[in-house]
Amino acid sequence: MKCAKTPLKGWKELPEGGTITEPGSSVLFDASAWRTSMPIIDHAKCTKCGMCWIFCPEAAIKVNPDGSYEVEYMYCKGCGICEKACAVKAIKMEEEKK
Amino acid sequence: MKKVGLSGNYAIAYAVKMADVDVIAAYPITPQTTIVEKLSEFVANGELDADYINVESEHSAMSACVGASMTGARVFTATSSQGLAFMHEVLFMASALRTPMVMANVNRALSAPLNIWNDHADAMAERDAGWIQLWVSSAQEAYDTTLMAFKLSEETRLPVMVNLDGYILSHTYEPVELIAEETVREYIPSKPLVNRLSPKTAFSVGVVGPPEYYFEMKYQAIDAIERSRMSISKITADFNRSFGRSYDDVYAYGMEDAEYALLTMGSMTGSARVVAEELRKEGLKAGVVSIRTFRPFPVERLIKKVDGLKGLGVMDRASTPGGPSNPLFSDIATCLYGLKDRPILQSFVSGLGGRDISLDNFRTMFKATKEAADAKAPKPCMYVGLRE
Numbered sequence: 001m002k003c004a005k006t007p008l009k010g011w012k013e014l015p016e017g018g019t020i021t022e023p024g025s026s027v028l029f030d031a032s033a034w035r036t037s038m039p040i041i042d043h044a045k046c047t048k049c050g051m052c053w054i055f056c057p058e059a060a061i062k063v064n065p066d067g068s069y070e071v072e073y074m075y076c077k078g079c080g081i082c083e084k085a086c087a088v089k090a091i092k093m094e095e096e097k098k
Numbered sequence: 099m100k101k102v103g104l105s106g107n108y109a110i111a112y113a114v115k116m117a118d119v120d121v122i123a124a125y126p127i128t129p130q131t132t133i134v135e136k137l138s139e140f141v142a143n144g145e146l147d148a149d150y151i152n153v154e155s156e157h158s159a160m161s162a163c164v165g166a167s168m169t170g171a172r173v174f175t176a177t178s179s180q181g182l183a184f185m186h187e188v189l190f191m192a193s194a195l196r197t198p199m200v201m202a203n204v205n206r207a208l209s210a211p212l213n214i215w216n217d218h219a220d221a222m223a224e225r226d227a228g229w230i231q232l233w234v235s236s237a238q239e240a241y242d243t244t245l246m247a248f249k250l251s252e253e254t255r256l257p258v259m260v261n262l263d264g265y266i267l268s269h270t271y272e273p274v275e276l277i278a279e280e281t282v283r284e285y286i287p288s289k290p291l292v293n294r295l296s297p298k299t300a301f302s303v304g305v306v307g308p309p310e311y312y313f314e315m316k317y318q319a320i321d322a323i324e325r326s327r328m329s330i331s332k333i334t335a336d337f338n339r340s341f342g343r344s345y346d347d348v349y350a351y352g353m354e355d356a357e358y359a360l361l362t363m364g365s366m367t368g369s370a371r372v373v374a375e376e377l378r379k380e381g382l383k384a385g386v387v388s389i390r391t392f393r394p395f396p397v398e399r400l401i402k403k404v405d406g407l408k409g410l411g412v413m414d415r416a417s418t419p420g421g422p423s424n425p426l427f428s429d430i431a432t433c434l435y436g437l438k439d440r441p442i443l444q445s446f447v448s449g450l451g452g453r454d455i456s457l458d459n460f461r462t463m464f465k466a467t468k469e470a471a472d473a474k475a476p477k478p479c480m481y482v483g484l485r486e
Contacts, residue, residue, distance in 0.1 A: 017196030023300035
């Protein structure tokens with residue numbers, strides 16, 4: 001777990017009292033190391049129904065302009081809810097290999 | 099300035115009123131109750147323009163104080179014993195979230211058995227909460243210290259606990275010199291701190307600190323209390339100069355030439371001094387040192403005061419069951435560890451659950467300290483006044 005886009009700040013640089021002074025900073029938070037398995041979308045099977053997008057508790061599924069879906073792996077914690085929600089079994093959780 | 103007869107609790111209530119606090123959130127508990135009772139009167143009759151939040155517990159009182167402090171308000175609460183224990187988890191948040199506030203803790207024993215009388219167990223159990231802990235030994239000192247505490251808290255952005263002994267100080271009437279209210283307002287002008295909860299800003303507070311951040315955030319609070327030593331010295335010196343007092347981090351009697359001394363905290367300092375004066379008349383070079391700022395601990399000042407002593411008896415009015423020693427003794431021993439010629443230390447526990455510490459008890463402790471020092475062999479902790 002690390003902030004991919006910003007280097008970690010030291011105690012002298014951090015705002016006092018754990019205050020976060022910039023809104024929307026959670027987009028910088030890389031949660032990918034929480035995963036032990038990752039969802040893989042089989043676009044040949046996908047019917048673009050959007051169930052994975054609705055059910056993802058982390059909003060880690062992105063809609064592309066053509067209506068297809070993809071996983072934003074920086075935010076995906078590998079819970080597997082999308083795999084369960086997919087009616088056509090187009091999503092498979094595969095072991096995370098690092 | 100005018101002199102009036104006030105209990106320790108009322109002295110604090112007057113200080114809080116004069117400090118023009120914005121928010122008071124408190125739950126009644128003996129022997130603290132008369133502080134917030136008096137404050138509720140001040141609010142109800144219009145003498146103090148503050149929000150008085152009635153809460154259902156001390157846990158909520160402290161939580162409300164943290165929230166109120168985050169808006170930049172000047173905040174006060176008071177508690178004792180079980181109430182302080184019930185605040186426990188929120189106390190750590192108050193210090194690490196850097197929410198300035200002042201709390202009077204009227205020291206009382208912890209149950210069981212249920213006991214409403216004085217000892218220091220409540221505050222000692224919160225030793226590591228990151229709060230500045232000040233201890234007073236008279237109603238006047240309670241009043242003055244509460245005023246200084248607001249300045250200190252807002253300057254360091256740390257919560258400050260003012261400790262006073264239950265009943266012995268809280269309910270005993272003493273002449274107290276009150277500073278004129280306008281003068282107090284000039285001394286601690288209402289200077290709103292940053293409002294971290296304003297809808298005009300987009301601050302997040304009380305966020306998760308994962309392993310990548312917790313250490314740094316916690317260290318900020320550790321650093322803040324270390325640096326608060328400077329603020330304490332400066333604020334105390336300013337206060338002394340402005341209002342003709344003579345407070346110091348460490349109170350000392352006879353320490354210029356003392357050979358044997360007792361180290362105390364809180365109201366027992368007075369009795370220790372009376373016995374030290376007697377012993378001096380009998381030819382024993384006795385002294386008394388009392389800690390006024392328990393956190394941050396006045397390491398350098400204390401070493402200076404006790405340097406050259408033959409024996410130092412350390413009086414704890416609390417215990418650390420199963421520990422190598424008791425809270426105050428542990429700190430003193432740590433301070434003196436590096437000294438080449440450190441005094442012989444003798445540990446005492448006395449006065450638990452409001453048991454009177456009589457003048458005879460103090461004579462016993464001076465005698466035992468002298469014997470330990472002369473024989474260069476301290477005894478294990480002595481429980482003075484305990485029936486076998």
